[in-house]
Amino acid sequence: MIQLESLKVKNFRGFDSLELNGFSKVNVLLGENNSGKTSVLESVFLLSGMSNPELALNINRMRGMSVSKSSIKNIFYNLDPQNKLLITGDFSGNINREVEIAPIFEKNIVSREVEMPARENPLPATSLAAASDILGLEYSFSIKRADEAAKPFKTWLQFERDGVKQMLSATYREDIVSTFLSPANVGAGLSEQLKTLFVARKEGVLNGLLNKLDSKIKGLYALPNGIYVDKEGISERIPLQLMGDGARRFLDIAATIAANDEQNFICLIDEIENGLHFRSQELAWQTLFNLIRAANVQLFITTHSWEMLQSLVNVLKQAEYVDMQGYVNVFSIVNTAREGFRSYVRSFEGLESSVRNGREFR
Secondary structure, eight states, X not given: OOOEEEEEEEEETTEEEEEEEOOOSEEEEXXXXXXXXXXXXXXXXXXXXXXXXXXXXXXXXXXXXXXXXXXXXXXXXXXXXXXXXXXXXXXXXXXXXXXXXXXXXXXXXXXXXXXXXXXXXXXXXXXXXXXXXXXEEEEEEEEEETTSOOEEEEEEEEEETTEEEEEOOSSOOOOOEEEEEOGGGTTTTHHHHHHHHHHTTOHHHHHHHHHHHOTTEEEEEEETTEEEEEETTOSSOEEGGGSOHHHHHHHHHHHHHHTXXXXXXXXXXXXXXXXXXXXXXXXXXXXXXXXXXXXXEEEEEEOOOHHHHHHHHHHHTSGGGXXXXXXXXXXXXXXXXXXXXXXXXXXXXXXXXXHHTTOOOO
């Protein structure tokens, strides 16, 4: 599978510039509140789906923001759309991907409205200090493989009275699929993921998992009006929605990975500890490792929980999971006084030493 190895971000959210190197199969992102952990996940999301201009709207939706012209500025550094957003990534197989996102100002587009529907290329997003509003976004992206020349593409989206209009590239086909799992959208696609597993007769994986989480849970069932849970002591099966947030989040993550059959899949998990009781955290890591051993998936996970990191070390020291030690890297994101945002990477050995000695590195 194709795997992201390094990332460079410029002018995105709170980052003027950030570089991360040394990504592995499982990448855990740490940092203080407002250090940009979620923004790193969003950067990977935008890069891995760079042909889809609506992703910039989706990441705002996941933060609870409205989808509007006025909220678009929130993706740019210092809320200034003059700062064009640039994300670059190096992938395995000597593949480089780059996406630049720039605003289309209303004054740019008024005189060229007739041209837009017929053009592959969007309107230029030149700097106009006097521009009163943003009408849309212009995406310029490229992919470079091995010794080949970079292949450039363009897309755009614009806000109109009846919704959002977008132009997709007719010649580009995406070969990476990514999913963003946020505490804000727990279970949004869970029913569809579970149906996929039921059709493939893979629900046993999740039934065993749920039983470990709660020994009274005996299984999941797909009924005509939804997904139901069979729980000991209750006379009838109950709707999945009645399960606690922690259990549904746990199930959401596991089902997303288990249902995946893509060749190149990136799963982004924000605040993995959210809703999980500390006694379930080792089970969460064990579940992830069991699911990804033979799967075409790369994980990016944020946390600020010391217990979650301790449980990660504990699991990686267990005989059954020692083989995963070389597939886990932990990144601390720090906003330094002199050099701005920097990232520092730890392998399992560095993580285990820091946890054992009680060093604060989150």
